[in-house]
Amino acid sequence: MSTALSTLSVFFIPVIITIIIVYGLKKKAPVYDLFAEGAKDGISTAIEILPFIIAIFIGIEAITSSGAMEWLQTILGPVFEFFGIPEDLISLILLRPVSGSGSLVLAQRIMEDCGPDSLVGRAASVMVGSCETVFYVLALYFGVTAVKKMRHAFAAGLIGYIIGIFASVFICNIM
Template structure:
């Protein structure tokens, strides 16, 4: 199973790189010129994102480094314990929408401490894979087109994250609980 997945992920990008230019050339498109024309927007797009990301990552970093995030975890713990949710995993759940790198760090630490095949290991692996860094994605995508009023995008993003979290706890409890 693992080897097959490995092979797939090794081949996807090279195959795309082969297929797309060949298809374009078959249609008589000047491939080099068209590529460069599209690529010329890359720098502008990346630079445009900077102020949005600075604003968001500074706030997240202050929230995390000050210990306010831990305080939030303490507040939430009594609510989640009855749901079969081990308190060790809570920092990951709170961190996941805010910072992809930090959440991955927490997940790695839990896997190293409790073992990948333990209940906590399976749960945090499932949580890491099933949700995304909602705040980062929203900041990046909206920032790239200069949108500052997100309307309900944060609500639906966080509702989806919370649902994935509850579903992870449910399914891992069902399949892996001793």
């Protein structure tokens, strides 16, 4: 099974690219021109978001290096420990609702410090994959639409996030 998946993964992207090119040629689309236009748009998008990504990395490093995150972990550690949540996950739990990119940096740091196969590493992976960036999503959705009252969206988002945290740790504990 592992060999079959390995073989499939090697050929997956080239096959998808070939299918797209063949389909475009069949429809008589200017495939190369469309590719160049898409690449140009992709580069401009990457340049637009780069300052935000750099700011997030610098902010996280400043909070971590200054000792503020350790201070928060010390204060909140007993509360999280009471609920069976490892103290090493506190920084990720606090940052994930605000920043997806920043939480990826913290997850990487957790993997480097605790190991990817540890309870903390597995729980961090599940949290990053399943817990939503609540504040970012609400700001984006309600900022773009004409809806001004969030009503129950904020409470529902936070409740879902908290359930996701507990479910991540619980599932990783039993696996």
